[in-house]
Amino acid sequence: MGEPITPGYDFPTAKLAKTLQDTNKTPLVLVACGSYSPVTYLHLRMFEMAADYFNSHSKYELIGGYFSPVSDYYQKEGLAPAHHRVKMCELATETSSTWLMVDSWEALQPSYQRTAVVLDHFDEELNGNMGGLKLPDGTTRKIQILLLAGGDLIESMGKKDVWASEDLHHILGHFGCMVIERTGTDVWEFLLSHDILYEHKDNIHVVKQVIYNDISSTKVRLFVKRKMSIKYLVPDAVMRYIFENSLYSTKLTRKRDYVSFAFD
Numbered sequence: 001m002g003e004p005i006t007p008g009y010d011f012p013t014a015k016l017a018k019t020l021q022d023t024n025k026t027p028l029v030l031v032a033c034g035s036y037s038p039v040t041y042l043h044l045r046m047f048e049m050a051a052d053y054f055n056s057h058s059k060y061e062l063i064g065g066y067f068s069p070v071s072d073y074y075q076k077e078g079l080a081p082a083h084h085r086v087k088m089c090e091l092a093t094e095t096s097s098t099w100l101m102v103d104s105w106e107a108l109q110p111s112y113q114r115t116a117v118v119l120d121h122f123d124e125e126l127n128g129n130m131g132g133l134k135l136p137d138g139t140t141r142k143i144q145i146l147l148l149a150g151g152d153l154i155e156s157m158g159k160k161d162v163w164a165s166e167d168l169h170h171i172l173g174h175f176g177c178m179v180i181e182r183t184g185t186d187v188w189e190f191l192l193s194h195d196i197l198y199e200h201k202d203n204i205h206v207v208k209q210v211i212y213n214d215i216s217s218t219k220v221r222l223f224v225k226r227k228m229s230i231k232y233l234v235p236d237a238v239m240r241y242i243f244e245n246s247l248y249s250t251k252l253t254r255k256r257d258y259v260s261f262a263f264d
Helices: 042-058 082-093 115-129 151-157 165-175 187-192 194-197 215-224 236-244
Strands: 026-034 061-069 100-102 144-150 179-180 204-208
Touching: 026 042, 026 115, 026 165, 026 194, 026 236, 042 061, 042 082, 042 144, 042 179, 042 204, 061 082, 061 115, 082 236, 115 144, 144 165, 144 204, 144 236, 151 179, 151 194, 165 179, 165 194, 187 204
Parallel strands: 026 061, 026 144, 061 100, 144 179, 179 204
Antiparallel strands: none
């Protein structure tokens, strides 16, 4: 049974690769869920770091990537309205990337959607409605979907009462996760100490952040509030949009979510 129809919504596919360059590989799509209030250069860099990993040593071939901003019902302090966050992600990717897109489905939902549900949505669109990726011989191949996240997401998965066990098994077992590890942290050491994460360790890919980058949306919002420059922290088009729409000029953000500090 397919997911409910969302009025005014179309799943974006314009930048998806049309076929595989290496038919021995599995087509892969990266999905990054987060607040993106606002999207920053770190968010964009995380996709590129993941792309380098899969291009150099992997059974997968990357065919596309998606930002999936959370809905307004996440009720996070400092969260700009969903339509603004979706637009900023679109501005950040529309001319700067040949493979990154923005999916507004999660942002349009009338309630908060768990990450497992969001990944199921992508699976329904890519492998259900699209039928997977068509190969040159006319056959189709299932598209593998991976959740792209910062190291804080994996750490949050080990905390009680943050993630449901069934969701963790579904996310890590059925899909998988691409983790960008911050300098000074050790994701693999953390995995050893948690049963569910260790059980699915083969579906968790880890890339170290070689060039340290701690840009966060929280800091960007604070800079706007303090009338400090945010140039080179966010794309110019995003910076202009923030000021043209008077975003983040009145409230400071104290709370952050468990999606990922990097995806705040």
